[in-house]
Amino acid sequence: MSTYEKRTYRRLTAETVSQYLAATPALAARLGGAPDQWTGRDVADGNLNSVFLVDGPEGSVCVKQALPYVRVAGESWPLDINHAFFEASYSARVAPFVGRLAPELFHFDPEQFVLAMEKLEPHIILRNGLSAGVPYPQAATDVAEYAARAAFHTSDLATPFERKFEDVALFAKNLALQRISVDLVFTDPYIEVWRNKVIPPLGAWAEALRADVNVKSAVARWRPLYLTKAQSLIHGDLHSGSAMVTPDDTRVIDGEFAWFGPSGFDVGDFIAHYVMAWFAKGGHAGEPAAYRARIAADIAAFWSGYERRFLAIWDASDGVGDGFPPSHFADPAGRARLNSLQRAYVAEIFRDALGFAAIKIIRRIIGNAQIADFLVIEGIERRAEAQAAALALARSLLIAPERFRDIADVIAALPRFATAGLDPLATRNG
Ligand code: SR1
């Protein structure tokens, strides 16, 4: 980690990013030619960082710089800038396992808080593709593969505890972004706070959730899970805005929220955003059935892919982690039991994931950092109807988890909540 020096930190712009790259020989060589032949474009659209794409005669690079405040809010919301260090550390830690499912990181500058990485082209953000109604079936299985590999290999199933605790200690310092997650995901949606954004037709839903002791009790189970279950290195913000895609290539980006937490957090986050895409489609003109069928298929493919790959990676592993010594299960009785123990491990990830999915849905609708899936719906009433439906499912996931034994139960529930409506009492037992 390094210290932010206001005197020496220079915020990059589309005009100055070329000078920065020119002073970094390895990056300059990648672009080729001379700096006056390079073109830089500011393409930032996330909440925290500046992002530039720079093209030269021989190559290109993506430059991401952390800012000492939340970009979308401005300087009134200061933020520790060291999350760039944790993003670089996360990329480096998972790179051997995830390979080409993430962009290659070329460079990290601990003084200017700059990362330079592979420019992805012609990739687009998965969320934008889904919003435009374009199918990306490969993305669901690729992100499942990514999440399963990262979760398995950084957990006690694959890593000796000495190494794991080094990792835990490092990522335990990613405190500023964990403060954002704890507040924005787990706490703020259930209280009145300046940064929450609730559209007026959803006022009754926000009030009902804030008054619902059963919902808050459920959140009180999952919040400590997030804080204490250091199961594996999690991405921490793995949603449809954190994957860049073409029809046959997927890359997971933006690991700055990395943390040692429950593996189900990333799984639930990704499922939650597909679920919200499914409900959001109901707010648009036209017949959503075909689109929704595809999203439902993606949700199924994501979870079944994760489960299948996690178990296969486990079966193929040499078991050097201390969590589950294979020697204990080498005899006939152990071998006979092993399969059910492995399945129980993955089933627990699924149970954790559904709670986190519900909590993520609620935060995106009555908290801060709302998502484009809903924001692009024309007409505030239509948007509210789509969001209310997602909230109704989220509430059910939290207060009646026994109704969701597998992913098919979640998918089957989507149409049941699609017309939940703006009155939260109407679906109280739904
Ligand atoms: C102030 S940062 C808000 C959100 O942006 C990121 O995408 C995370 O989801 C975070 O909670």
Ligand code: MG
């Ligand atoms: Mg992010």
